[in-house]
Amino acid sequence: MNPMSPILSVKNITKQYQGITALENVSLSFFPGEVHALLGENGAGKSTLIKIIAGAITPDEGILEFSDGIVHKFMTPALAKDYGIDVIYQEFNLVGCLTVAENICFGEKYGRFVNYQHMKKVAEQAFRLFDVDIDPSIAVYELLSSKQQIVEISRAIFRKTKLLIMDEPSAPLSVAEVEKMFTVVNKLREQGVSIIYISHRMEEIFKISDKVTVMRDGQKIITLKTSETNRSELVNYMVGRELKESFPTRKPATDQVVLKIENVSGNGDTNIFLEVNKGEIVGLAGLVGAGRTELARVIYGVDKLESGRVFVRGKEVKISSPSKAIRNGIGMIPEDRKQHGCLLTRSIKTNISLSILPRISVAGFINARKEKECTIELAEKLNIKAPNLEQQVSNLSGGNQQKVVVAKTLATDCEVMIFDEPTRGIDVGAKQEIYKLISNLAEEGKAILLITSEMEELIGLSDRIVVLSEGRIQGEILKDDFSQARILEMASGMA
């Protein structure tokens, strides 16, 4: 094989979801024996690109050309396997109840019967590369997540992969294990494997990659040789844009503290201090896995608070369940709208009134008139677009579904509102509406905690940003000092 010809070239790939462009005209080539890093914020299009290469989704336009000269309009998982493409996703792809050896040799056959001896040998061989001690006959679910990651990588080695895609592979690993992983990656590189490496951690990219491509808003910005660039240049490319969205201005927050969190630990977060004032929006920044959603769930009583204290309006509250959170004036709009936010198969009315039914009932009987009045009022206030309130929520657009969830929370008359990724999966026009909505709520005096992975949103809406990293507060940035570069640096632990 000519070392200069790429294993795979993607050309002019475009992909849209419901009118939102996830990838726009992206062309990239991946060469054998090369580690190619993909860099970009959440939503830059990295995941969409690797899913297209792995055959999990189909591109709208563009082609994939392989070294054998064959051109495909789209991939399938089977096709990807034939070409020796293997993906290590952020979420594990192992079968938990099978042993380590069985997972590594999954899908391969030697003879008519299962050959445990052979599988064990293969697994041990792979682990020798890693210099780790994992018992091949133990069930995968018994392993720590870092060890599971090593099993995943070992599987890729065993499969004689030609193109290995690693999506945030270092996330569950310790520093020492990352080092070991790098030795394995280097060995693979020597064997001529082409590797696509996705990571938020800048220092890893400089350590391991030969080339780095920066992506932003679904577009390829630039491909550079790693040896010829530096951190600040890359950050500039990642950020490099004006804020396109317009964010409503609003009156300044008061200095009246509504929510106060003191030394809270739990759910993977440690020693969190946080204050949110009346009329203030505090943004929680951090990379995926930094512990933002985890913190929200602790405050809302979904997950257990291990230590620390929570105050609402200066009064200490003990919150052990969502119903107690609601009773104490705390509301949450969950990250996963469809699974946790609403009852998709029920009507708009049923959804909005769900949290306040006891209050609008007499002797257990729902006062239908009150329910209707209350839901109509909220639906009008939030401008929910639907022919009537009996409409099933699953028939609404993402933006309107989200408004239903907000209405349900608002109905409880809460003082603190936690928004977890409020604009995920919502189209551009509706995003503006959600921004306005959150802004208005702050003006009305709600204390708002905003979790979002979209930088523009975070900067545009927040009065103050608290940055989390690995379950700890990394720092706080005041409005005048907001900059994407600074947040990114703090979130990736560089500052």
Next chain:
Amino acid sequence: MVKVLGSLKTMNISMILRKYAIIFIFLGLFLLFSAINPAFKSWENIRNIIIQNTYIVIVAVGISFIMMSGSLDLSVGYQVSAIGVLTARLMTAAGLPVWAAILCGIGLGMAFGFINGGVSVLLKIEPLVVTIATLPVFRGISNLISGGLSYTNYPESFRLLTRGTFINIPYDVWLAIAAVLLAEIVYTYTYFGRYVKAMGSNEEATRLAGVNVNFMRIATFVISGFFVAIAAFIYISKLSTVNATYGPGIEFTAMTAAILGGVSFNSGEGKMWGLVIGIFTLAIIENGMQLAGWNQYLQYIIKGTILILAIGFDRYQRIQKTKRKTRQLEPRMATQ
């Protein structure tokens, strides 16, 4: 929005068919059996079918609370058995007054429900799995209470439950009607009913909305236990005798009928009229085939087949619904 509305309109006819399918099936079977044997549609026979199924209606109403909240209860049959022998023994061998025996029976039923629901909440086990475990427990309890004996010669006032009438309609029929109406009122007008359905459609979202789903889980089982106890009284009164082997099987008849009538155990959906028609559909299949002189074992096969078809139809409709939704979400992918 306009697009969604358009597709809603075209869905209407199939939706009506789906919603009322059980009525068409019921009517079809009714006409079929009437044609095979004219005796089937005699008032005498119809009256019999109704009276024979009152306790099934009440059990099904009870289980509907569990099903609508997203689970199943397999232990109901042995609950009937244990409640039956306890009540019978107390008012015959032990000589307790009828009202006291009835109170004890209801108490036992609700205690069984509390155990099922409570264990599920405490140990965080799927309720269905808990009932698989409590099934043999209740069976053992029932046998211990009965001491291996059968009980007969109930006091006259207890026998009145199925023999007495009001406006020419037996008391147990009135009880069945009352149970159905009560459940319908709870599901339609109370927030408790709303919570049950909400749980059935998405338990986690319901919990996050501030509903105490643990309490709800236990409450649905306790309510079911109450209805099961009432049904057990009618059952043993009708048979005039009871021992520990009486009862098992009722749970399957009731759940089959409920599923047939559109009460779902994974989406919080269902109507009480559907439940009633489901029960009588099963009942006329059995009765009609008997009158037609068909082999009893053939009846089992046909019943099971009908259940599979009913669930399959429901599932098929759901998949179609999801497919429509996916197409709406990713129109571009579909055209590729």
